[in-house]
Amino acid sequence: MKKNIRQRLTGKASLVGLLLIFIFPFALVVYQLIAEIDVGIDFAQKERLGIEYNQSLRKLLEPLVEYRRLSHDYLSVDRDLKAKLAHQQSQLAAEIYSIDTLDQQLGATLKTTAQWTAFKKQWQALKNQTSTLNSQESFDAHTVLINDGVSLILHVGDTSNLITDPVLDSYYLMDAVVTKLPPAIETTARVRDLNTDMARDSKITADEKAEITILSSSIKSPNEAVHRGMQVAYGFNSVLRNKLKANVDQSFTATNEFLELINQQRMSGQRVAIPQGDYFLAGTKAINAQFKLYDQVSPTLDKLLKERINRFTRKKYYILSFSLLVLGTISYVFWAFAQSLTKRQQSEKALRQAEEKYRRIFENAIHGIFQTTPEGHYLSANPALSRIYGYSSVEELIADLTNIEQQLYVSKNRRSEFQRLIQEHDVVSDFESQIHGKDGTLIWISENARAVRDGNGALLYYEGTVQDITPRKQAEEALRRSQQRLLFHLEHTSLAVIEWNLDFEVVEWNPAAEAIFGYTKSEAIGHHAAGLIVPESAKNHVNQVWQALLSQRGGTRSTNDNFTKDGRIITCDWYNTVLLDNNNNVIGVTSLVNDITEREQAKAELRQAKEAAEMANRAKSQFLANMSHELRTPLNAIIGYSEMLQEEAEDVEQEDFIPDLQKIHAAGQHLLGLINDILDLSKIEAGRMELYLETFDISAMAEDVVTTIQPLVEKNQNSLHVDCANNLGFMYADLTKVRQSLFNLLSNACKFTKQGTITLTVSRGSVGEREMGGGGDG
Structure with missing residues (x-):
């Protein structure tokens, strides 16, 4: 067994070793080829980034050159150019903003951020100083700024690999847009502006003539270099001739015409013989032709680089495809060779795995x-x-x-x-x-x-x-029992349980609903509420209420009048709640209905009884008022006559009658007070009885009560015993109410006592104590 295992391992090791001996050198060669292609792709990609950045700088260069001329003219001869200057500033601001965005993306790669930031600061300072400079200072400062922009273009050419482009056609196109055209454009514009100023003054100095001669050579040399380089590029890539020749020739001719005009002026001495407008037009024509050539060459160069990248990419894919094909072929041969050795092992392993898998499933199911x-x-x-x-x-x-x-x-x-x-x-x-x-x-x-x-x-x-x-x-089973209980409750509850569909038609109708409304279940199922328990004439209104109910998610409660089968009108409490399916959609409504007709009738009867009681109370009050009036009239006469008789008895000195007359007068006054209290019953019922507080002598009040009650004491052959000291002190209370309380107590004692003794005891203490004693039969 061990020998077989060693033989199988040795055979596999030999196959793997043969495969690795071939694969390692092959993979190394393929890797180097692909790495070299990737370098070329990355090189060209970086060149394209430089073209993109320089194209934005070229868009800035054109308005900046024009702004230099306008600023010079504005400060020297024409103050009406202020609006054009403002427009040119807006255009420059837009181009600067565009380059800012691009620099955020490419600045780190092309190492332009520092120079671009310095350029912006220089421009901002120059823009702020425009009004403080003279025309020549402004022109010189703008020239420095433009040259910084040209230097930035050259810097991008260095950092983006453009300057080291390895292909002949793309190299000369790069040479034109990076090293030749930008400085030539700036110099052409400067010479145009200088010659225009000299033509305006109609004279030229020797120094100015020398400066123009030097600048002219700075235009002529790159112009000829561009033309010569393009001829070489045409020879390497004939497609470029059809795309670029017209613009190359136009730029070359326009620039030479401008240089010829300058040369004529140089030969004419110190007096400017050529009109100012001719200088300006010829120079502008040359500048526009140079910009136009730049705009044609730059995208053509980008296209060449893109095509080079595509060629590299296709070559890379060809190599990868060939490599994969070779590896696939070798792998297949290896697999076919090894298959005979491993097939049995794989079959045995698969069988063991299947058995183990089945066993795990069997054991763990x-x-x-x-x-x-x-x-x-x-x-x-x-x-x-x-x-x-x-x-x-x-x-x-x-x-x-x-x-x-x-x-x-x-x-x-x-x-x-x-x-x-x-x-x-x-x-x-x-x-x-x-x-x-x-x-x-x-x-x-x-x-x-x-x-x-x-x-x-x-x-x-x-x-x-x-x-x-x-x-x-x-x-x-629990669900079945629950359903049985629910059905039992539905069948035996006193509340009507009604289920409606979305059209307000009856779906379920329990026995309580039959009892309340009179319809059997078979009569109610499928019928609309209108015509069943509400009038048919109210169907539209009922439908509106129904739709409002369906739009709610909670329950609603209401009290309504409904009709029964026999036409009776009953009052019902309704509790309605919508039924929802699993998707929270409304599928119907369930209503619980309670017949409260008898309760409402009882409420009505109670209201009627309350109204009758209130009416009786008002009648009672009216009766008491009338009665007290009828009693008070003769009582006032008695009190008045008793006072007259008392005065007359005093006048005739009949002292024996005076105590009796005083008793009559006191009893009349007390009775009059009682009648007045009758009129206050309504106040008592309302809980608003008023007290009239005063300070009075307790002994005198008790003596007055005893004198008044004496006739009642003697009526039932009773005797009254009074235990009251003469100096008990004073009380602060309602004298009438205190006296009435004592009088009521003594009156009751006299009424229910016969041939007995009634005792009134008045004494002082922490709490006033009053005792009544009675004897005899009562």
Whole structure:
């Protein structure tokens, strides 16, 4: 065994070694080729970044050259150019903003940020100083700024690989847009502006003539170099001739014409013989032709670089494809060679893996898995099945269950039904049965099984799965009982339970609804509420209320008048709530209805009784007022006559009558007070009885009460005993109410006592104490 393993390992090692001997050198060559191509692609990509940056600088250079001329003219001869200067400043600001955005992207790669920032600061300072400079200072300062821009173009050419372009045609195009045209454009514009000024003055100095001669050579040399370089590029790439020749020739001719005009002026002495306008037009024509050539050459160069990148990319893909093809071929040969050695090993390994996988599935399945004989013996089972049946191990299950039909199923015919279904269909699905667990508990299971047969169709055994569905069956039973309870409540509740569909038609109608509205369930189902329990004439209004209800998500409560089958009008409390499906869509409404007609009638009767009581109370008050008036009139006469008789008795000195008359007068006053209190009953009922507080002598008040009550004491042959000291002090209270209280107590004692003794005791203490004593029969 070990020898076979060593032989297999040695064979594999030899194959791998042969493959590596070939692959390593091949991969190294391919890697170097691709790396070289990637360098070329990166080189050209960086050149394109430089072209993009310089194109933005060229867009800035043109308005900057024009701004130099306008500033010079504005400060020297023409103050009306202020609007043009402002417009030119706006254009320059836009171009500067564009370059700012580009510099944020490319500045780190092209190393331009420092120079560009310095350029912007120089421009800002120059713009702010324009009004303080003279024309020549302004011209010189702008020239310095333009030259800085040209230097930035040259810097980008250096940092973007443009200056070292390796292909002949693209190199001369680069030479034109990076090193030749930008300085030539600046110099041409400067010479144009200088000659225009000299033509305006109609004279030229020797120094100016020398300066123009030097500047002219700075124009002529790059102009000829560009023309010569383009001829070389045409020869290398004939396609460029058709694209560029017209603009190259136009720029070359226009520049030479401008140089010839300058040369004529140089030969004419110190007096300017050529008109100012001719200088300006010729110079402007040359500048425009140079800019136009730049705008033609720059995108053409970018296109050449893009085509070079595409060629590199295609070459890279060709190499990669060829490499993959070679590697694929070698790999296939290696695989075919090794296949004969590894096929058996792979088959054995796959078989072991399949067995292990099946064993893991079998052992770890959450459902029971079994194989049984047609006679009812278990051939195999997994741990999940033993757990479902309540056994501690598979071995115990197989040993104990030797007759499935007799030992397992609760229903003795269930195994026969299982076998019949498999005999007919070869499979059985969702076969639900109740079985005995090991400990005798009842378990619900669901079986899925199939018949396994031999080549001749003879039945070998059954195999399948078992799922414990006891919790589901218990839930179903709980749900059934819950539904029964709910149905019982619906059938026996005193509240009408009505279910409506979205069209406000009855879907459910319980017995309480039958009792309240008079319609049987069959009569109500499918009918609209309008015409059933509300008038047909109110159908439109009812539909509006119904649609508003459907738009809500909570419950609503209302009290409405409804019609019964026999036409009676009843008052009902309604509680409505919408029914929602699983997607939260409204599918109907359920209403709980309570007939409150009798309660409302009772409320109405109670209101009527209250109104009658209030009316009786008002009548009572009116009666008391009338009665007190009728009593007060003669009583005032008695009090008045008693006072007159008392005065007359005093005048005639009949002292014996005076005490009796005083008693009559005091009793009349007391009775008058009582009548006045009758008028205050309404105040008492409202809880607003008023007290009139005063300070009075207690002994005198008690003596006055005793004098007044004396006739009542004697009426039932009673005697009154008074225990009251003469100097008890004073009380701060309502004298009338205190006296009335004592009088009421003594009156009651006199009324219910016969031939007895009534005792009134008045004394001082922490709390006033009053005692009444009675004797005799009462």
